[in-house]
């Protein structure tokens with residue numbers, strides 16, 4: 001064996017064991033990261049149907065929320081029809097964005113907003 005070419009390898013059994021343990025530990029860490037890495041879901045966890053793709057408008061500025069929306073939106077987590085782009089926009093800011101949505105979530109969201117609007121109109 002040419003010792004000059006493999007000079008980076010440790011010369012002792014303890015050193016080789018350390019390198020093997022390091023490689024194994026790195027592999028385990030990579031597997032752990034791959035399993036735990038957040039990935040976009042391809043189906044709606046509420047309705048159990050596959051998500052579809054849609055280009056929706058990006059809205060800039062201070063968003064207004066209907067009271068109770070945050071709690072209610074747990075029933076339609078994939079019902080977005082727009083994306084919030086933040087407070088600041090420039091001429092180069094994107095006007096649309098591709099998102100995943102669930103038809104049942106959009107239907108549930110529209111139904112909730114319509115019902116909430118009826119309540120709101122009765123209150124004023």
Ligand SMILES: [Zn+2]
Nearest residue numbers: 044047102105
């Ligand atoms: Zn859904």
